[in-house]
Amino acid sequence: MKKYRQIILIGGGFVLLLFTMLLAVSYSSIKRGQAIYISPLLAIDVLIKWLSGSSLGVTDKIAIFRLQRVFAAAISGMLLAIGGTLYQTTLGNPLVDPYLLGVSAGASLGAVLSYRFHLPGPVWLYAFVFALIAFSLSYVLGRGNRLKIVLSGVVISSLVSAGITLVLIMWNDSLHNILAWLMGSFAMADGKKVLLQSIVLIFVFLIIMATHRVLDIMLIGDEVAHGVGVNVFRYRLLYLVLASLAAAFVAAFYGIVSFVGLMAPHLARLMVGDKHLSKILLAMEIGAILLVLGDFLSRGVMYPMEIPIGVFTSIVGGVFFLYLVVRGEWV
Amino acid sequence: MKRKLTILLLSLLLVSSLLITNVYSAVVVDDVGRVVRLYKTPKRIVSTAPSITEILFAIGAGSRVVGRTDFDNYPPEVKKIPSIGGFSTPSYEKIISLRPDLVISAKSFPKQLFDKLSAEFPVMVLDPHSLKDIANDIRKVGLVTGLYRNAQGVAFKVEAIERAVRAFSKDHRDSKVLFVLWYNPIMSTNKSTFIGQMLDDIKVTNITAELSSPWPMVNPEYLLQNNPDIIIMPKNSMAYAGKPAFLDEFPWKDLKAVKNGNVYYVNDDWVFRPGPRIVYGLVQLAHVVQPKTFDKKVVAIGLNDRVYAKSYYKHELEDDNGAVAVYLNADEGRTYISRDGAEKIFGIETGSDFVVYKGNTCKVKTDDSGVYIRLRDVLNCMGVKDVIWNGDYREIYLLLP
Amino acid sequence: MSIVIKELSFGYRNDRFTLKDISLNVTQDMFPLAIVGPNGSGKTTLLKNLVGIYTPQRGHVYIDSVDIHRVSARERASLVGVLFPDKAYPASVPVIDVIMAGMYRFVKPIGGYTLQDMDKAYTVMKQLDIIHLKDRLFSTLSSGERQLVLTAMVMLQSPKVILLDEPTSFLDPYHRFILVDIIRLLSEKHQVVLTSHDIEFVKAVAHFSVGIKDGKIIYTGRTDMFLQSAFEKVFGIPFTKYIGVFGL
Numbered sequence: 001m002k003k004y005r006q007i008i009l010i011g012g013g014f015v016l017l018l019f020t021m022l023l024a025v026s027y028s029s030i031k032r033g034q035a036i037y038i039s040p041l042l043a044i045d046v047l048i049k050w051l052s053g054s055s056l057g058v059t060d061k062i063a064i065f066r067l068q069r070v071f072a073a074a075i076s077g078m079l080l081a082i083g084g085t086l087y088q089t090t091l092g093n094p095l096v097d098p099y100l101l102g103v104s105a106g107a108s109l110g111a112v113l114s115y116r117f118h119l120p121g122p123v124w125l126y127a128f129v130f131a132l133i134a135f136s137l138s139y140v141l142g143r144g145n146r147l148k149i150v151l152s153g154v155v156i157s158s159l160v161s162a163g164i165t166l167v168l169i170m171w172n173d174s175l176h177n178i179l180a181w182l183m184g185s186f187a188m189a190d191g192k193k194v195l196l197q198s199i200v201l202i203f204v205f206l207i208i209m210a211t212h213r214v215l216d217i218m219l220i221g222d223e224v225a226h227g228v229g230v231n232v233f234r235y236r237l238l239y240l241v242l243a244s245l246a247a248a249f250v251a252a253f254y255g256i257v258s259f260v261g262l263m264a265p266h267l268a269r270l271m272v273g274d275k276h277l278s279k280i281l282l283a284m285e286i287g288a289i290l291l292v293l294g295d296f297l298s299r300g301v302m303y304p305m306e307i308p309i310g311v312f313t314s315i316v317g318g319v320f321f322l323y324l325v326v327r328g329e330w331v
Numbered sequence: 332m333k334r335k336l337t338i339l340l341l342s343l344l345l346v347s348s349l350l351i352t353n354v355y356s357a358v359v360v361d362d363v364g365r366v367v368r369l370y371k372t373p374k375r376i377v378s379t380a381p382s383i384t385e386i387l388f389a390i391g392a393g394s395r396v397v398g399r400t401d402f403d404n405y406p407p408e409v410k411k412i413p414s415i416g417g418f419s420t421p422s423y424e425k426i427i428s429l430r431p432d433l434v435i436s437a438k439s440f441p442k443q444l445f446d447k448l449s450a451e452f453p454v455m456v457l458d459p460h461s462l463k464d465i466a467n468d469i470r471k472v473g474l475v476t477g478l479y480r481n482a483q484g485v486a487f488k489v490e491a492i493e494r495a496v497r498a499f500s501k502d503h504r505d506s507k508v509l510f511v512l513w514y515n516p517i518m519s520t521n522k523s524t525f526i527g528q529m530l531d532d533i534k535v536t537n538i539t540a541e542l543s544s545p546w547p548m549v550n551p552e553y554l555l556q557n558n559p560d561i562i563i564m565p566k567n568s569m570a571y572a573g574k575p576a577f578l579d580e581f582p583w584k585d586l587k588a589v590k591n592g593n594v595y596y597v598n599d600d601w602v603f604r605p606g607p608r609i610v611y612g613l614v615q616l617a618h619v620v621q622p623k624t625f626d627k628k629v630v631a632i633g634l635n636d637r638v639y640a641k642s643y644y645k646h647e648l649e650d651d652n653g654a655v656a657v658y659l660n661a662d663e664g665r666t667y668i669s670r671d672g673a674e675k676i677f678g679i680e681t682g683s684d685f686v687v688y689k690g691n692t693c694k695v696k697t698d699d700s701g702v703y704i705r706l707r708d709v710l711n712c713m714g715v716k717d718v719i720w721n722g723d724y725r726e727i728y729l730l731l732p
Numbered sequence: 733m734s735i736v737i738k739e740l741s742f743g744y745r746n747d748r749f750t751l752k753d754i755s756l757n758v759t760q761d762m763f764p765l766a767i768v769g770p771n772g773s774g775k776t777t778l779l780k781n782l783v784g785i786y787t788p789q790r791g792h793v794y795i796d797s798v799d800i801h802r803v804s805a806r807e808r809a810s811l812v813g814v815l816f817p818d819k820a821y822p823a824s825v826p827v828i829d830v831i832m833a834g835m836y837r838f839v840k841p842i843g844g845y846t847l848q849d850m851d852k853a854y855t856v857m858k859q860l861d862i863i864h865l866k867d868r869l870f871s872t873l874s875s876g877e878r879q880l881v882l883t884a885m886v887m888l889q890s891p892k893v894i895l896l897d898e899p900t901s902f903l904d905p906y907h908r909f910i911l912v913d914i915i916r917l918l919s920e921k922h923q924v925v926l927t928s929h930d931i932e933f934v935k936a937v938a939h940f941s942v943g944i945k946d947g948k949i950i951y952t953g954r955t956d957m958f959l960q961s962a963f964e965k966v967f968g969i970p971f972t973k974y975i976g977v978f979g980l
Binding site: 028035036058061062064065066169170176177180181185187188190299302303304305306307308 | 417419420512513515516517518539542543544546547548549550551552553555556568581582585
Binding site: 214216223224269273 | 784823836837
């Protein structure tokens with residue numbers, strides 16, 4: 001019985017994701033007629049044209065633009081969901097976010113430095129490198145102990161944030177561009193980024209699916225896992241690195257999109273339980289749906305103005321947690 | 332608007348009445364409604380924004396500035412003045428160590444610091460939202476420093492140049508303009524900012540004018556939908572390394588403006604700072620749309636005692652403070668200009684009834700006193716065709732080669 | 733089957749050792765063995781060193797002459813398993829999955845459980861009478877039920893030595909009662925070591941006792957002897973006085 005329920009939820013989630021993606025590609029405004037309508041057939045047509053390298057008209061380019069954003073949002077949602085699940089399981093804490101161990105602070109610092117000093121090369125490269133440096137520092141500082149790692153992450157994030165503030169107040173141009181980056185947006189999506197993220201996603205996904213039983217065991221507890229013969233140290237390192245990598249590929253490319261990594265695994269667990277095989281699949285779908293929807297709203301609520309996606313994820317996140325508190329459901 | 336004018340007039344009245352009694356006293360209502368009172372001429376002024384420093388120097392109070400921010404860069408003399416820190420991070424200690432008798436700040440000054448300072452020193456807050464507001468701010472600074480006449484001159488210059496540019500700008504509402512503040516994400520400006528207003532002055536259509544945020548993020552699709560004819564960008568922040576690379580990417584690559592090479596750069600300081608040089612920005616923007624017109628010098632001359640103003644689009648500093656009386660006289664419907672004034676504005680030599688312009692001598696009519704020569708004759712000699720008379724303000728606008 | 737602890741010293745910080753130079757030779761006839769001591773004496777720390785969660789700064793732990801800190805995790809799991817009643821996160825997973833975790837060391841890293849594995853699980857569940865809990869979510873169980881589930885898990889794991897950490901702490905009288913039988917059951921196929929300061933229980937199940945205080949072993953010997961001669965040294969109260977109040 002339980003099995004069927006899970007299959008229905010995961011299958012349904014997939015359908016809902018496809019539907020949401022379709023919606024987000026077809027429309028860029030919630031008001032009729034403001035933005036161009038792109039039918040699903042046209043979208044597929046354009047995709048084929050683009051992949052085969054033929055030239056594109058203006059409407060086609062808009063279609064590609066939306067497709068890139070929608071796929072970027074979907075894949076980012078999946079990456080963050082995976083990152084969040086891995087963090088929550090390995091750290092034994094249902095309230096952690098994959099940005100916890102310095103990834104978001106590091107990415108922000110990299111971006112800020114890149115903008116401030118007009119560093120050569122793309123902004124995301126610096127964001128990515130600094131994100132990983134910050135993560136490594138957090139991990140090394142807090143090695144061995146779940147609690148220590150979390151605390152180290154907080155420490156490193158605070159220090160890095162202080163650095164960011166310092167650079168910001170010594171800014172002598174307008175702050176607009178860096179603030180826009182910090183608030184997160186899929187407007188910065190392009191084909192290359194989507195491709196890179198897809199590769200990372202497949203890589204991480206395969207490893208997790210292959211070792212999902214280990215995750216299930218680690219969830220029960222470090223000591224239990226250790227007792228049964230799991231090399232807790234190695235697996236924790238592996239999962240934290242994978243999760244941070246996944247999260248870094250989102251933060252570096254598109255800025256800081258919060259809450260999704262926290263909410264998606266939670267919601268998935270409430271719906272299908274803690275077994276990672278189904279939990280991660282559903283969490284990925286939920287994360288993708290949340291971000292695709294968020295991106296659509298970013299574009300659509302006040303077209304042609306873009307509202308940073310962080311606004312929507314924070315609102316949803318806040319409501320979600322309120323709901324949890326009211327219902328008293330923590331576990 | 333009316334309220335501000337009334338306040339200004341009352342302040343003026345107060346000052347003039349006190350001048351009679353020979354006791355210096357200045358009372359000004361600043362841009363946030365605070366009443367600023369001074370009982371002696373301020374000799375040590377701290378400025379907390381680059382625009383304020385420029386205003387002080389423009390009205391002749393430059394020698395009295397004892398403190399400025401890190402970002403002040405104009406005029407070059409400011410480098411010698413000690414800095415009090417950054418825009419949002421000025422140092423309280425540094426400010427009080429300079430023993431100011433007046434602090435002028437912008438609205439973005441940190442509140443805590445502001446409260447502390449205003450308890451000890453007179454602090455005036457400026458917060459202009461239009462070019463007219465900038466002009467009035469210049470007047471307020473003049474009032475409070477006892478340099479009202481100078482300030483009036485500068486203020487009139489700002490207003491007059493704005494009017495002149497408006498007068499010479501033909502209707503280009505079918506020209507769609509996009510001002511690009513940043514490219515990824517795309518950020519532009521709406522009609523409430525100085526730039527937005529200046530785009531309105533030059534009578535083009537700003538495609539992001541109606542958006543609700545002053546510096547909105549714009550969906551790239553909108554650019555393709557709306558395809559602007561002209562793209563304008565601030566040079567320092569966008570083109571520091573030459574032609575920006577992003578113009579070769581989506582969506583810029585497909586825009587008319589990029590394909591036709593209609594991408595223009597303006598000086599950041601001129602268009603963002605609410606100071607006297609805002610008019611340079613205005614003329615620079617006007618030049619983008621009407622290059623042939625605004626290649627020439629824009630000159631505004633007011634009748635009777637009004638001071639004149641002159642502005643180029645390409646030179647950094649190419650006018651004086653306008654504190655020269657030009658003396659135009661209207662007599663039987665004809666306008667006469669004083670010989671001194673003509674020499675000063677037009678750079679010509681004058682004789683009793685002739686003028687010499689680039690080696691050419693032309694005869695001119697004079698009035699009975701012989702001090703004034705007929706403006707029309709001078710302009711003919713110089714080959715100036717672009718002349719606009721503004722009856723409401725009793726000003727003449729010229730475009731000089 | 734023997735456990736040899738050789739000059740083991742361990743501290744959470746390098747300047748202060750919780751376990752000081754502990755040596756112990758446990759032979760076949762000493763099981764079930766109880767490690768008895770007051771709070772803070774180092775019982776649980778010693779246990780964690782015995783199962784490999786901690787690595788001692790000095791000294792070794794040999795189970796059947798194998799240094800447990802020098803082998804792979806899987807191999808170690810074949811030598812020693814552990815039950816921590818309070819250290820299991822109440823995950824929303826079915827009980828059967830928790831129990832099957834015990835099979836981890838037998839299963840290839842990328843692969844699943846076979847039907848035979850499931851059969852073994854059923855056998856164990858039957859022995860512990862918890863088949864009715866099979867599909868319940870682990871998070872919904874009482875502490876006594878959880879402990880039974882974890883016991884089943886360790887049984888499936890089938891290590892040579894099973895360590896139990898304060899197994900009676902969270903048990904109601906019923907579960908405490910059946911735990912005696914369970915330990916007897918475990919002792920058929922495994923060597924059982926438990927830490928406890930539940931004197932009645934120790935007396936009921938443990939053949940031998942090791943008294944530990946301030947990180948040092950004070951007494952090793954038969955449980956009844958321990959209670960008579962070493963109880964006071966370990967707990968600071970004369971045994972007779974203790975019985976006088978609590979009975980036994």
